[in-house]
Amino acid sequence: MIGTARKNRIDSLAEKSAKNDSGGVSLLDDAWRRLRVSPVFWVGFVIIVLFLLLALLANLLATQDPAAQLLRGQVSVAKNQLAPAQPGFPWGSDFLGRDLYSRMVLGSRQTLLVGVAATMLGLIGGMILGLLAGAFGGWVDTLVMRVVDVMLSIPSLLLAISIAVLFSRPNQLTVIIAVSVVQVPVFARLLRGQLLAQRNSDHVLAATALGVKRGPIVFRHMLPNSMSPIIVQATIVVATSIIDAAALSFLGLGSQDASAPEWGQMLGEAQSKIEYQPHLAFLPAFAIIIVALGFTLLGESMREALDPKNRR
Amino acid sequence: MLKYAIRRIGQLLVVLAILSLLLFIWLRSLPGGIESSICADRCTAEKRADIRRTLGLDEPVIVQYFKFIGRVFQGNFGISAKVIPGTPALEVFTQRFPATIELAIGAMLFALSLGIPLGYMAAKRKGGVFDNVGVIGTLVGIAVPVFFLAYLLKLVFAVKLGWLPPSGRQDPTLDATRVTGFFVLDGLITREWDAAWDAFKHLILPSIALGTIPLAVIFRITRSSVLDVLDEDYVRTAEAKGLTAQVIRQRHVLRNAMLPVVTVTGLQVGGLLAGAVLTETIFAYPGLGAALAQSFREKDYPVLQVVILAAAATYVLVNLIVDLSYAVIDPRIRTAGSKR
Numbered sequence: 001m002i003g004t005a006r007k008n009r010i011d012s013l014a015e016k017s018a019k020n021d022s023g024g025v026s027l028l029d030d031a032w033r034r035l036r037v038s039p040v041f042w043v044g045f046v047i048i049v050l051f052l053l054l055a056l057l058a059n060l061l062a063t064q065d066p067a068a069q070l071l072r073g074q075v076s077v078a079k080n081q082l083a084p085a086q087p088g089f090p091w092g093s094d095f096l097g098r099d100l101y102s103r104m105v106l107g108s109r110q111t112l113l114v115g116v117a118a119t120m121l122g123l124i125g126g127m128i129l130g131l132l133a134g135a136f137g138g139w140v141d142t143l144v145m146r147v148v149d150v151m152l153s154i155p156s157l158l159l160a161i162s163i164a165v166l167f168s169r170p171n172q173l174t175v176i177i178a179v180s181v182v183q184v185p186v187f188a189r190l191l192r193g194q195l196l197a198q199r200n201s202d203h204v205l206a207a208t209a210l211g212v213k214r215g216p217i218v219f220r221h222m223l224p225n226s227m228s229p230i231i232v233q234a235t236i237v238v239a240t241s242i243i244d245a246a247a248l249s250f251l252g253l254g255s256q257d258a259s260a261p262e263w264g265q266m267l268g269e270a271q272s273k274i275e276y277q278p279h280l281a282f283l284p285a286f287a288i289i290i291v292a293l294g295f296t297l298l299g300e301s302m303r304e305a306l307d308p309k310n311r312r
Numbered sequence: 313m314l315k316y317a318i319r320r321i322g323q324l325l326v327v328l329a330i331l332s333l334l335l336f337i338w339l340r341s342l343p344g345g346i347e348s349s350i351c352a353d354r355c356t357a358e359k360r361a362d363i364r365r366t367l368g369l370d371e372p373v374i375v376q377y378f379k380f381i382g383r384v385f386q387g388n389f390g391i392s393a394k395v396i397p398g399t400p401a402l403e404v405f406t407q408r409f410p411a412t413i414e415l416a417i418g419a420m421l422f423a424l425s426l427g428i429p430l431g432y433m434a435a436k437r438k439g440g441v442f443d444n445v446g447v448i449g450t451l452v453g454i455a456v457p458v459f460f461l462a463y464l465l466k467l468v469f470a471v472k473l474g475w476l477p478p479s480g481r482q483d484p485t486l487d488a489t490r491v492t493g494f495f496v497l498d499g500l501i502t503r504e505w506d507a508a509w510d511a512f513k514h515l516i517l518p519s520i521a522l523g524t525i526p527l528a529v530i531f532r533i534t535r536s537s538v539l540d541v542l543d544e545d546y547v548r549t550a551e552a553k554g555l556t557a558q559v560i561r562q563r564h565v566l567r568n569a570m571l572p573v574v575t576v577t578g579l580q581v582g583g584l585l586a587g588a589v590l591t592e593t594i595f596a597y598p599g600l601g602a603a604l605a606q607s608f609r610e611k612d613y614p615v616l617q618v619v620i621l622a623a624a625a626t627y628v629l630v631n632l633i634v635d636l637s638y639a640v641i642d643p644r645i646r647t648a649g650s651k652r
Contacts, residue, residue, distance in 0.1 A: 149323075150330045153628045154620070157586035158604075162620065165608055168343030243457050247590060250459045251605060267460065271594075274463050275471055285460045292455035300451065 028228070031305040041301035047294030055108040063088055064099035066106050067259040072097035080276035094266075094280055095273060103261040104283055110255070110262035111242055111291065114176055118241040119234050121180035126187020127230070133188065134195025135218045144188065151185040160244055164253040172255040172262070179244045183237050190233055194226030228306050235299030239292040246288055263288050320635055324628050331624050332384065336377050339617055384621070390614030395603045401614035404603060405622060410493030411481055412599035415592070416584045418519030420577070423526035428573065431534025432566070438539060446531060453528035459590040462521035466594060469517060479596035482511045514597075522591045526580040533576045537569040544568070571641060578634030582627040 035041050054061070064070060071093040074083035083093035091100040133144040151159065164170060164178040195218070198204055207217050246264030248254045254265050263284040270280035371379075383389070389401040396404050434446040470478035477483070482495050489502045496515065499508025541547060542565060550560045588601030596602070600619055607615040
């Protein structure tokens, strides 16, 4: 029998030994040291902070009701004319006479919501599957991985489309579900791989030898050590989710709700008139590109920093 | 090698079997049910029940599934209602398939012919201006939605500059002879050079739009894989032996660095099928992607099921080919596989 205090001490030792494999600096500390001087990281970070601020303050920044067709009279669809910029409408109107500026500003909210919610859902689903496969092994692993293989056997956007069409009335939630399901197998594979790689590592063997049960080993030792690649992947997935959601909107499978404008939806609407009023498409498109780029830069710089190959 | 191939083909069959079941469940869960694709909103309840009976939808689900599988093996996927009305769905598929393959080949050629050399050059100049511009360029390339890029290309090069055709596969006034369904190839076989050239021009913009993401991905994987290989002992040995730069590059660096590139290229093919949905819609390119987008919009379920099943089968098959070719390139995988 080992006393609880001693067990805890060895537990924490096991944890530390897993992290400390070079010169007493933990991988995370080391990664942060490299991240701090990475311009890529800071560019991504600033983009995302600005984007979050915009989404948070959107209600204050918007000047008009995004759904109200206030300038309807000044728009001519047949002549491809829009209402010009005027007081209260700094960027003029869209083809339905709605304030473009307010729609752009408020669009950040929906875009953020879709990106983050889809990622979280995909992450949770993927982690449950990955944990089942990686922690239990055996037939559970085989079964889960077959399901994951099948999901991966359908090209991701095609899978998202297939799920989106199942709902007779597309809305923001159906888009989130469709986009998130696509990410489940990715996270599941990643986590399973991480768990498998640790199964025979010293800290897990030590904990097993001490008689720690499988549950605590998985949740307290293996899972925390697997999180960094998952977090990196999640950051990048926010970007792909936003782009995938925009693609769904473009195909007419996105939210049709006019009072909650979304950049992908605005871009989809503007496509048919892109020759005449390119700014209607360019504004949401560039907004999507910049935000997607921000999350990608952040994720990629973290991946680079966490890569053990880059340690000195 | 043979055992490895058989094992992989076995896995493929399992995946396809599960997929067929999922597809079956999926088709029956579509809003409005199968019968709505036939009579839309005009049907009375009686008429609906009648259609359900003729389609066998009132039978037990298990029976329906096995009948469905039976029809699949006979190549009977029903009749297209909207894409090419009145034509068997399988025929819609065989008509459209060459168009998408041609487009996919164009996109992959674009991605590989630029991605590999540029990735190699970036790795050789790691940290330099060229490398940094390349890496940032790929990040931007991945962040641009495919359909926006497609519209942009069409707007600039087809509408404003008029250099390239904005839509379609070939100028219909050319009256070209059809042999294989691959228009560029047809033109070359029949020596109708103008037809081949015209079909080729129609391919350029969609190929670039579709190939941009694979280009970015292939550039990155080539770069990082060349960087890994350049650090290897055998490269240093080769340099120490005084081999010429060209021999080192071809025999030692590129050959080893190509392994991950092959895998990633295979994975990108699946992405191409999905990207084709967007690209083909924008360029009104009559391929599978456009058929898929249209059948989604207009609930042409027979076309939908054949295209989705075929897309998944192609994807799985391409991955199998990639894995097998991997075993050919890398002897280590071959032995690991045959030991089991």
